Amino acid sequence: RLLETDLRSALNVGDQFLVLYQPVFAIDGVTIVGVEALVRWRHPEKGMIAPDRFIPIAEETGEITRLGEIVLEQACLAALLWDGLVLSVNASAIELSGPEYASMVQQTLKRTCFPAERLEIELTETALMKSDDALMTNVNALRAMGVRIALDDFGIGYSSLARLQKLPVDRLKIDKLFVDDLGADSAAEEFLATIIKLARSKGLSTTAEGMERAEQLDVLRRLGCDCLQGYLLGKPMPADAIGQLISDN
Ligand code: G
Ligand code: G
Ligand code: MN
Ligand code: NA
Numbered sequence: 001r002l003l004e005t006d007l008r009s010a011l012n013v014g015d016q017f018l019v020l021y022q023p024v025f026a027i028d029g030v031t032i033v034g035v036e037a038l039v040r041w042r043h044p045e046k047g048m049i050a051p052d053r054f055i056p057i058a059e060e061t062g063e064i065t066r067l068g069e070i071v072l073e074q075a076c077l078a079a080l081l082w083d084g085l086v087l088s089v090n091a092s093a094i095e096l097s098g099p100e101y102a103s104m105v106q107q108t109l110k111r112t113c114f115p116a117e118r119l120e121i122e123l124t125e126t127a128l129m130k131s132d133d134a135l136m137t138n139v140n141a142l143r144a145m146g147v148r149i150a151l152d153d154f155g156i157g158y159s160s161l162a163r164l165q166k167l168p169v170d171r172l173k174i175d176k177l178f179v180d181d182l183g184a185d186s187a188a189e190e191f192l193a194t195i196i197k198l199a200r201s202k203g204l205s206t207t208a209e210g211m212e213r214a215e216q217l218d219v220l221r222r223l224g225c226d227c228l229q230g231y232l233l234g235k236p237m238p239a240d241a242i243g244q245l246i247s248d249n
Pocket of ligand 4: 152173
């Protein structure tokens with residue numbers, strides 16, 4: 001496979017990977033409280049390639065470990081300048097199942113002087129449900145270091161509410177799917193109200209993803225959601241652009 005060969009050589013150098021940052025807002029919809037790092041591959045001939053196209057390949061070949069380290073290092077160095085903001089970085093189940101993941105994170109934090117308390121690792125619900133031993137060991141080690149864990153794409157996986165109580169996570173990122181119908185559909189609102197109430201009773205923070213319309217914000221505020229993310233407030237953007245946005249905020 002062509003892309004596979006290209007990916008291998010790109011990972012040897014590392015400079016073809018561009019990390020974009022999407023702002024995460026407090027419920028006021030104004031204050032930036034964090035950023036989510038989202039990788040792109042700047043292919044020399046094919047142009048910009050989305051993660052959905054190369055992350056699965058990197059997972060199959062085991063190169064996701066190297067990619068994860070490249071993204072984390074780049075993101076920590078950039079976010080060092082963004083005082084106090086939380087940096088969220090996505091990780092796949094395959095990365096978290098690697099026995100060295102937590103120590104890779106620890107070393108990267110040390111090398112970049114980025115504080116563990118400002119880092120959040122996003123893991124999908126389905127990944128955490130596998131409760132693979134190595135994955136759980138990594139999750140616990142990360143939390144012991146002060147790194148927070150967010151459950152990404154929450155609501156579309158298999159977790160029962162009972163099961164959720166036992167998961168070692170700090171935040172639920174409510175999937176766009178459940179945010180889409182807000183304002184139009186009262187069933188959507190009821191579902192969200194239940195999730196947010198449960199999260200609160202367990203001391204978990206909540207972030208609503210994929211907010212695209214102002215009327216969704218009104219509902220989310222009323223339901224007591226903590227943070228907001230979506231095109232309405234800010235799209236993923238390069239480091240210099242988000243840096244400007246943060247200093248103007
Ligand atoms: O930014 P975009 O919507 O194209 O991201 C698509 C998917 O790729 C999302 O599910 C996101 O979590 C994932 N993704 C983006 N960056 C990374 C990364 O650095 N590592 C991993 N494992 N997944 C990522
Ligand atoms: O799976 P994960 O939540 O990591 O994916 C995040 C992806 O969602 C990013 O690639 C980002 O580009 C995309 N995204 C963020 N906000 C919005 C939004 O408001 N609308 C849409 N369609 N996509 C969004
Ligand atoms: Mn994410
Ligand atoms: Na998500």
